[in-house]
Amino acid sequence: MKLPDERVWSLFKRHWQHTLTYWSVFFSFGLCIAFLGPTILDLRCQTQSTLQQITWVFFSQQFFLLVGSSLGGLFKKSLLSSLSALLFCTFVISLVFAAIPLCDHVVLLSVAMAIAGSSMGVIDTIANRQLVKLYQKDSATFLQALHFFIGLGALVSPLVADPFLSDDNCVLGTNLTANSSSSSWDLQHLRSSMAGQGAVPRHISQYPLHTEGVVITRVSYAFWIMALINLPVPAAVLALMFHERLLPCSSSSQPLLDKNSPSSKSHIMDSEEGHGSLFGCCHPAKVRGHPASFFLLHALGGAILFITDGIIGSYAGFVYTYAVSPPLLMGHKTAGCLDSVFWASITVGRLAFIYLSCKFTAPKLLTFSLVGVILVQCLLLIFYSSCEFLFIGTCVLGLCISSVFPSMLAFTEDILDYKGCATTVLVTCASTGEMMLQLLVGSVIHSQGSFFFLLCCTIASFIGFCLFLLFLYTQHVHTSLYTDLSENTEMKEKPKIEGS
Template sequence: MKLLDERIWTLFKRHWPQTLTYWSVFFSFGLCIAFLGPTILDLRCQTQSTLQQITWVFFTQQFFLMVGSSMGGLFKRTLLSSLSALLSCTLIISLVFAIIPLCNHVMLLSIAMALAGKAMGVIDTIANLQLVKLYQKDSAIFLQGLHFFIGLGALVSPLVADPFLAEDSCVVGANWTANSSSSPDLQHLRSSLAGHGAGLHNISQYPLHTEGVVITRVSYAFWIMALINLPVPAAVLTLMYHERLLPCSSSSPRLLSRDSLSSGQGHGRWFGCCNPAKLRGRPATFFILHTLGGAILFITDGIIGSYAGFVYTYAVSPPLLMGHKTAGCLDSIFWASITVGRLAFIYLSYRYTPPRLLTFSLVGVILVQCLLMIFYTSCVFLFIGTCVLGLCISSVFPSMLAYTEDLLDYKGCATTVLVTSASTGEMMLQVLVGSVIHSQGSYAFLLSSTIASFMGFSLFLLFLYVQHIHRNCHTDSSKENTATEDKPNTEGS
């Protein structure tokens, strides 16, 4: 039995340059989203700032990622504007990697991360939107591949950074030794900060020096990542050349027809499908589906962000009391399982419809969270549960995006709304869960995630009910339009 039928393979062969380019820009996205946690202590030394000051760069990156996601719709009018935006953003990411070693003040570092976050947000919206436009009803398969490359990039950047991280204190003063902060403590700090600085309230008791001679080699890691990322804007530029969107490419063959170069039909201005003229006559279900889809991804991406941010804190706290090195593997296992899950769901998206995949995924998330609460004293089950949770939740975003756009006839607005909601949820739920853990204890971490899982599944059931009503309304309106068109012909005969 073939893995993919001839129709899907033909579609891919027709659009492979665009598809591989959009996948590569998501690799760039993954590189940028995962490097900050492992390198944050070396960056603290470089900027000679406190932990409280340096962790603001996490918030800056996440906030501007959300801003960039919402702004991505500005560049969707034509293929030229979309590819130009992707070219600029991927170049910005390489530039940020190159200039981070030169940022000797935390404010400069925050500005650099704001630029990177905004570029990441624009990439997130445009790449998702362009793949949905290319493949429409078959987009779920290729969206799974797109999001696989985020995980791939997120796995590469910590591996690049690891050989250059300081093993002891990277700020050395005249009256104390480099060993004043021990390696185990630094390992604990790195793992606690890996989830976007979420564990700051648990590590603020560690005194770290800010004055002295800075000894760090992390600059080499950033310059290597800048070089690794450079082929990505080169790939975007190559696609622009083949699409004859550059002045020097007028003689090259056009990959797309002239009609497909413009996405003006249903993809006008920022949230163009939601302007008053186009919204007139839309059923209420049109707006409710946008809202519910965004809310589901707000919760599920929030679960991903909060779990990655606090699973280490939970593991080293009572009753588990894991060792720092053992607990530090949990975050890597979680992201690796998400990456493997998205790779597996490329095939599953071909075999099963998005509603079935979403039902399976969301039910699986609930079951895993409930089992984690029941076996909360088992270190072994925490590793198993972390792996299974990553596999289950990995497909929710691409499947939800493809399904919602299909229901709403690929107007483009849903992609911007869903991507922005997901990035907002990833930022906000970490703050909420962090405050709950701080006030109620580490077990609240599992309880909060389980409650969020039930809320997400309940919203999905409501989403299925509303989509049923929406399709009935769409069918009724189509029948009315057909009857209206046929009526004059009947009278004339």
């Protein structure tokens, strides 16, 4: 019998080109998800818009990411359609990067971000689904690695952008003041407050930045560099399509998967009740014949990821706001490091969980992660006035919460025997939570004060753990129902076999 490490390595060697390609498209996803915060003020100058107007691009990206996630399941009929969609979306992301410097109006920039968000959503659903289909019961390890590449891309794009960001107001108005250092401080403060994933800063109207005048910004170079960095990703997808003989120039040959893999049909063609779009999951043909626990597992799994991805988005978006407010009153440069620490710890956590997922089952990893999130949030509440513990807590929170999405996705698909709509439902719910919980927490901070940021995240973490306990109970009931059903089926078929 092969050890888990040996089996995983053997599977990887068999499917290495598929796996590396799906990992690379998630690097493209990460590049696109993290660049907006650091560059948003230079983009404000480029479009000569107000801060209130430019923050609509955050909503445009997040909303269409949700739309793309729900529609990504439409590309389900074959490996060709899935890879074609990935090829198109990754190439579109490079085109969007290249086109952003040409967007001289906030509406054009919002349209560009909507296109990028839709592509990101499709990538999110397809890459997760294809890896789950490829590895099935061994998918947890490879999903952890997949989501590590999001963090890697999210670390690279701000590093690329940083040398090209303006140090001072990048629109020089006609009434310039001599106090340029104050203007530079305001710009750095605003950039740090907007550096969170999808963050929308509060009280931004108090900063009188110019909207008319001479535009001085070099951020275009950052976007062109990111467009070039991303180009190898669609090239990798194209290479995989050529390797699998899915391109027109190789159409005379039988697809390679058909020749080499006995399970190729399940990889190339989904079953009739397979992973469809979010709306296709509600089709009466899919609903019929399944117990209530089957659908409750979808709902609970989606709700858990709604909460946990919402916590990630809210913490990344508002930890800076909390840090610079009373009682902490951190300096803006110090507080600006918190978001980087959080994303770096998530990336390191996903790297560590690649190994841990080979050693421990998904339920154990999820229990450890969710309990860890609760403990860290409670300690952050207790030591709410400690700047040092905020950094420690941010780091540990990122490590704990990093593995929840890939572990939950692998666990749910395993329970449902890889025949439902779990991937599409879970990815869509996670995207929805990331958008909606940020809006909710932002509204609470705006009305009640920054301390309620920690309180909201703590309450959400308790709700997420309670939902997970309910998920485990539903899984037990669901497994018992299917065991009884299979035993009854065998008893009915046995006489027929004996009499034949």
